[in-house]
Amino acid sequence: MKELYKIYRYCMRSRNLQFKVNSYAKKSKINFPVHFAFGHEFVSSLVKLFIEKNDKLILSHRNIHFVSLFSKNPEIYYKNLFINKKKNNLGSMNYHEKNNQIAYTSSVLGNNFSVACGISFFAKKKSVVICIAGDGAIEEGSFYETLSLAKYLNLPLVFLIENNNWSMYTKINERRCNINLKKVCESMQIKFLKLQLKNFQKSIKNYKKMISYCRTTSSPIVLELPVKTYGDFKKKKYVNYHHGVLSNNVKIYNKIYFEKNDLLFRIKKKIR
Ligand SMILES: Cc1ncc(C[n+]2csc(CCOP(=O)(O)OP(=O)(O)O)c2C)c(N)n1
Numbered sequence: 049m050k051e052l053y054k055i056y057r058y059c060m061r062s063r064n065l066q067f068k069v070n071s072y073a074k075k076s077k078i079n080f081p082v083h084f085a086f087g088h089e090f091v092s093s094l095v096k097l098f099i100e101k102n103d104k105l106i107l108s109h110r111n112i113h114f115v116s117l118f119s120k121n122p123e124i125y126y127k128n129l130f131i132n133k134k135k136n137n138l139g140s141m142n143y144h145e146k147n148n149q150i151a152y153t154s155s156v157l158g159n160n161f162s163v164a165c166g167i168s169f170f171a172k173k174k175s176v177v178i179c180i181a182g183d184g185a186i187e188e189g190s191f192y193e194t195l196s197l198a199k200y201l202n203l204p205l206v207f208l209i210e211n212n213n214w215s216m217y218t219k220i221n222e223r224r225c226n227i228n229l230k231k232v233c234e235s236m237q238i239k240f241l242k243l244q245l246k247n248f249q250k251s252i253k254n255y256k257k258m259i260s261y262c263r264t265t266s267s268p269i270v271l272e273l274p275v276k277t278y279g280d281f282k283k284k285k286y287v288n289y290h291h292g293v294l295s296n297n298v299k300i301y302n303k304i305y306f307e308k309n310d311l312l313f314r315i316k317k318k319i320r
C-alpha cells in the first residue's frame with residue numbers, strides 16, 4: 049500500500065504539472081508541440097519508484113510525464129522554455145538538463161534505441177538503462193537491430209514500450225500489421241512481459257521483478273504497457289492522440305478530470 053500511495057502522489061504531481069505547462073504554452077508565442085502524456089502518468093511513476101541512483105533514462109518525443117518527475121524544477125524548466133525564452137533552452141519537445149537521470153530524449157522516432165544501447169554498454173555495475181518508446185517507434189528498423197545487439201552484448205537495457213495504439217493520428221490497424229512483441233522477443237531469447245495496467249497492483253509487483261532481473265543478470269528485457277492517452281479533437285473527431293496545447297473544449301477537460309476508468313481515479317479509491 050505504501051508503494052501505491054507513492055505512485056499516486058507521483059501521478060498527481062505529473063498530471064498537475066502538465067496542466068501548468070499547458071497554461072504556459074497557451075500564453076506563449078512560441079509554437080512547438082509539447083506532447084502531453086495525460087493518461088501515461090502511471091508509467092513514469094512506476095519507473096520513478098524503482099529507479100536507482102546510477103540508472104539512466106532514454107526518452108522519446110513524449111517525455112513530459114518523465115520530465116515532470118525527474119527534473120529538479122520542472123516548472124522553471126518549462127517556464128524558461130515557453131515564457132522566459134532563455135537563450136540556452138532547446139526550443140523543442142526534446143529535454144535536456146545537466147546531471148539528470150534523463151540522459152537523452154529524441155524526437156527522431158526510433159533514434160533513442162541505438163543511443164540507449166550505447167549508453168547501457170557503459171552502464172555502471174548493477175545499474176540499468178530504461179529506454180521508453182511507443183507502438184509507432186517499434187516499426188522502425190532500429191528497434192529490431194538494437195534488440196539483437198543488446199542480447200548479443202548482454203546489455204542491462206529495459207525497452208519499455210508504451211502502447212497507446214496510436215502513432216500521429218492513426219490507430220495500429222489503420223497503418224500496419226500486428227507486431228507480436230512476445231514472439232519477437234522469444235525468437236531472440238529476450239525476456240518479455242506485457243503489464244496489464246488495469247490490474248495496477250499486479251503490475252507494480254511484476255515491474256519490480258523484471259527490473260530486478262535486468263539489473264542482476266545484465267540482460268535486456270522488453271516490457272509492453274498498454275496505455276490510453278487522453279487525446280484531443282482532430283477535425284471535430286475525438287482521438288486518443290495528442291500534441292500541442294489542449295483544445296479549448298470542456299469535453300477534453302472533463303475527460304481528464306472526471307473519467308471513472310482513469311487509473312488515477314481508481315488508485316485514489318483504493319488508497320482511501
Ligand atoms: C524518423 C521519424 N519519422 C517520423 C516522425 C514523425 N512522428 C512524430 S511522433 C510520431 C508517432 C509516434 O508514435 P509512437 O511511437 O506510438 O508514440 P506516441 O506519439 O503514440 O506516444 C511520428 C510518426 C519522426 N518524428 N521521426
Ligand SMILES: [Mg+2]
Pocket residue numbers: 182183184210211212213214215
Ligand atoms: Mg503510440
